[in-house]
Amino acid sequence: MKPFFRRTWAQIDLDAVRDNYKYIRRQLAEDCRLMAVVKADAYGHCVQYIAKLYDELGVAWFAVSNLEEALQLRQMGLSQRILILSYTPPEAVESLAAHNITTAVVSLEHAEALSARAAALGVHLTVHVKVDTGMARVGLRNTADIIAAARLPHLTAEGIFTHFATADTEDEAFVHTQFAAFQAHIAAAKAAGVEFSLHHCCNSAATLRYPEMHMDMVRPGIILYGCMPDGSANPHLRPALSLKTVVSQVKTVEAGETVSYGRTFTAPQPMKLATVPIGYADGYSRLFSNRAAMLVAGKRAPVVGRVCMDQTVLDVSGVETIAAGDTVTVFGEGLPVEELATAIGTISYELLCLIGKRVPRVILQSGDIIGVHDVIGGE
Numbered sequence: 001m002k003p004f005f006r007r008t009w010a011q012i013d014l015d016a017v018r019d020n021y022k023y024i025r026r027q028l029a030e031d032c033r034l035m036a037v038v039k040a041d042a043y044g045h046c047v048q049y050i051a052k053l054y055d056e057l058g059v060a061w062f063a064v065s066n067l068e069e070a071l072q073l074r075q076m077g078l079s080q081r082i083l084i085l086s087y088t089p090p091e092a093v094e095s096l097a098a099h100n101i102t103t104a105v106v107s108l109e110h111a112e113a114l115s116a117r118a119a120a121l122g123v124h125l126t127v128h129v130k131v132d133t134g135m136a137r138v139g140l141r142n143t144a145d146i147i148a149a150a151r152l153p154h155l156t157a158e159g160i161f162t163h164f165a166t167a168d169t170e171d172e173a174f175v176h177t178q179f180a181a182f183q184a185h186i187a188a189a190k191a192a193g194v195e196f197s198l199h200h201c202c203n204s205a206a207t208l209r210y211p212e213m214h215m216d217m218v219r220p221g222i223i224l225y226g227c228m229p230d231g232s233a234n235p236h237l238r239p240a241l242s243l244k245t246v247v248s249q250v251k252t253v254e255a256g257e258t259v260s261y262g263r264t265f266t267a268p269q270p271m272k273l274a275t276v277p278i279g280y281a282d283g284y285s286r287l288f289s290n291r292a293a294m295l296v297a298g299k300r301a302p303v304v305g306r307v308c309m310d311q312t313v314l315d316v317s318g319v320e321t322i323a324a325g326d327t328v329t330v331f332g333e334g335l336p337v338e339e340l341a342t343a344i345g346t347i348s349y350e351l352l353c354l355i356g357k358r359v360p361r362v363i364l365q366s367g368d369i370i371g372v373h374d375v376i377g378g379e
Helices: 014-026 039-044 047-057 067-075 090-098 108-121 143-150 172-191 204-209 337-343 348-353
Strands: 008-013 033-037 061-064 081-084 102-105 125-130 155-161 198-202 241-246 249-253 271-276 293-296 299-302 312-315 327-331 361-365 368-373
Touching: 008 014, 014 033, 014 047, 014 361, 039 047, 039 348, 047 067, 047 368, 061 067, 067 081, 067 090, 090 102, 090 108, 090 125, 102 108, 102 155, 108 125, 108 143, 108 155, 125 143, 143 155, 143 172, 155 172, 172 198, 198 204, 293 312, 299 312, 327 337, 337 348
Parallel strands: 008 361, 033 061, 061 081, 081 102, 102 125, 125 155, 155 198
Antiparallel strands: 008 241, 241 327, 249 271, 271 312, 293 299, 293 327, 361 368
């Protein structure tokens, strides 16, 4: 196993991911499939290890955002069914067919272009029809188009799906409105002789909150990694990723001295400061300037001054013993990522996905390091 340089790193606990998966699986009927969403490098958790874990756990479907992510899974030797959740250009049909990858069709025009390309290549393509029931992002919006898309030659419309806009909010009425619209489209298509073998609509929030809507398959994403979509806590889920850095220098400043670019922080009294080698190039947003904290020796140390590209300064006046090389928790146990997200008006998804490529992922299992994925340094 490759050693890693202790500057800034992300720790991913495979045991937490495994436990989360098993908890979610227990919420489903035996015949309800689970499609594991592994887009965006498994939400920043290193898909090379996460997807292989799901393979061991018996996951039959993966969901990704684009063809490149789907091909990455195939290059890993995984044979599970893969659904690309959004638009795939017709130019990719040959690759889709060659690698047994299913794509969404997001409009009748998209479906027609895919079918025409498949016909020209002499191949057949399996698709899932995406229905827009209120998200207003992508998807077919009327039953006639759904039926027409499903009947196109060289396409096999295996599935039909939609996506909820408010399943993670208190707007339950809109969830039910969307679900009713989805069911109406399915029923109207069936009356016209068009039936689908798979029906799915539940994202992470709906998987937990609306079991009556599970249908044939659910698509959990963020909850697999231990975070709740609405930022709340769930005692049955364990966050799998923690972000760490180290102290690079400790110094004392006098009252009236200013800190970092723009001099946005002035010391009100003598203070002990620690510099840590993490900044916005690592995914630690500049928005955290003067409004977040990190854990140093178990105590919260506020960020003072502006977050730089590669460094951030902390007020460690309340930490008695501290030295260069000490480990600092950016987020993780004792400092949930959701708290940081709330501090800058975003969500945990974004902070997890923003962790930079130069930050190595250190993979833990049973408390031991079993692998290190380092884009810059290599595996």
